[in-house]
Amino acid sequence: MAEGNEKTSFFERLKKGLSKTRQSLIRNVDQIIFGERVIDADLFEELEETLIAADLGPTFTYELIDEIKERVKRKELDNPEALKKVLKDQMIGILRPDGKPDEEIPPDRLHVIMMVGVNGTGKTTTIGKLAHGFAGRGRRVMLVAADTFRAAAIEQLEVWGRRSGAPVVKQKMGADPSAVVFDALKSAASQEVNILIVDTAGRLHTKVNLMEELKKMKRIMERESPGAPHQILLVLDATTGQNAINQARMFRDEVGVTGIVLTKLDGTAKGGIVIRIARELGIPIRYIGVGEDLEDLRPFDGEQFVNALF
Numbered sequence: 001m002a003e004g005n006e007k008t009s010f011f012e013r014l015k016k017g018l019s020k021t022r023q024s025l026i027r028n029v030d031q032i033i034f035g036e037r038v039i040d041a042d043l044f045e046e047l048e049e050t051l052i053a054a055d056l057g058p059t060f061t062y063e064l065i066d067e068i069k070e071r072v073k074r075k076e077l078d079n080p081e082a083l084k085k086v087l088k089d090q091m092i093g094i095l096r097p098d099g100k101p102d103e104e105i106p107p108d109r110l111h112v113i114m115m116v117g118v119n120g121t122g123k124t125t126t127i128g129k130l131a132h133g134f135a136g137r138g139r140r141v142m143l144v145a146a147d148t149f150r151a152a153a154i155e156q157l158e159v160w161g162r163r164s165g166a167p168v169v170k171q172k173m174g175a176d177p178s179a180v181v182f183d184a185l186k187s188a189a190s191q192e193v194n195i196l197i198v199d200t201a202g203r204l205h206t207k208v209n210l211m212e213e214l215k216k217m218k219r220i221m222e223r224e225s226p227g228a229p230h231q232i233l234l235v236l237d238a239t240t241g242q243n244a245i246n247q248a249r250m251f252r253d254e255v256g257v258t259g260i261v262l263t264k265l266d267g268t269a270k271g272g273i274v275i276r277i278a279r280e281l282g283i284p285i286r287y288i289g290v291g292e293d294l295e296d297l298r299p300f301d302g303e304q305f306v307n308a309l310f
């Protein structure tokens with residue numbers, strides 16, 4: 001498929017995936033500014049409510065309202081319709097630094113990606129989608145079943161491995177995840193693997209153990225392969241709002257996180273959470289998931305995201 005066509009089609013998927021957020025955020029903003037009303041305190045209050053409800057977060061919301069007030073004072077903004085443009089520009093400004101295309105992964109040496117996140121956020125599915133994408137672009141991918149807690153988790157990864165043609169390194173259920181990682185690094189070196197993606201467990205009720213387990217895996221990677229892990233991607237479920245923000249702080253502080261994968265944007269009206277993550281966490285969003293199909297995961301492009309939303 002031609003590059004241009006593929007871009008258009010993902011843009012359509014993205015638009016469709018963001019339809020719930022569009023309906024809540026943009027439609028409400030349109031309602032607020034509809035007609036010949038003046039920009040006054042009531043309007044600011046309604047705007048604040050709408051932005052908070054769509055999960056854009058208090059920091060961004062108050063900054064935006066201050067910016068609008070400033071412009072009104074300087075007489076640069078006199079009709080409510082122009083508010084929408086300010087909102088859009090501010091969103092793009094916050095999101096622009098995010099995103100980093102896969103093409104930056106060097107093709108000639110091992111690149112290790114460790115996936116972390118609580119159960120059910122979409123780690124294993126995302127690994128499948130990533131492996132499919134990388135393999136489709138000619139990269140040699142290997143998957144590592146370091147979520148050894150449930151047999152089903154290992155089987156699920158093997159299904160994705162078959163679909164994308166990527167070998168899966170595994171041991172028995174209950175094995176030490178770090179031992180699986182150790183094995184995988186040895187096989188990756190001997191089989192000239194380019195991208196190694198490590199699936200991990202996410203049972204949060206044993207939070208301390210989980211964090212210790214992840215740190216141990218990270219130490220093994222650092223010791224066995226210089227520069228590894230090259231990425232630690234935290235998978236967050238966009239439908240979980242404040243919980244996702246709390247999880248991000250915890251994983252960031254405990255294990256370190258180089259980027260975020262935000263899944264299930266198709267299932268929520270609170271897609272404004274991308275703004276919150278960018279503004280409040282200081283961790284770039286690398287990928288977004290807008291559905292369960294293999295094609296529904298893409299590198300995050302802030303400007304494209306905002307254009308799809310408006």
Ligand SMILES: Nc1nc2c(ncn2[C@@H]2O[C@H](COP(=O)(O)OP(=O)(O)O)[C@@H](O)[C@H]2O)c(=O)[nH]1
Binds near residue numbers: 117263266291292296
């Ligand atoms: N709608 C939707 N569902 C998703 C997305 N990503 C993952 N899922 C679903 O979320 C569920 C949990 O995914 P899984 O990969 O097993 O999560 P894990 O426990 O973190 O490994 C599965 O049913 C996936 O199909 C997404 O972007 N959109």
Ligand SMILES: [Mg+2]
Binds near residue numbers: 123124125147153
């Ligand atoms: Mg899993």
